[in-house]
Amino acid sequence: MSSAQExxxxxxxxxxxxxxxxxxxxxxxxxYNKKQCPDCGGLHDEDATTCTVCGWAP
Structure with missing residues (x-):
């Protein structure tokens, strides 16, 4: 079924x-050694899962 979904x-x-x-x-x-939000440009540590500035999540 995964091939059908693809x-x-x-x-x-x-x-x-x-x-x-x-x-x-x-x-x-x-x-550098930080993650940067593609929406607002906020910088976060490597372990971030959501942007604390605007709430964006991959």
Whole structure:
């Protein structure tokens, strides 16, 4: 069933991309030895799981 899910996800991604949507996975940016939130730019320790500034989570 995982291959069926991947197939459905691929078709959905193609549909969204054709209409101008970004379907890439968003992750933490890096700044020296800190994680940096891609939304607000807040810096966090390596063990952070959510942004304490704006609440963003990968």
């Amino acid at each position: 197939s459905i996800d691929g078709v959905l991604d193609e549909f969204l991309e054709a209409r101008g949507h970004d379907t890439s996975q968003v992750a933490w940016d890096r700044s």
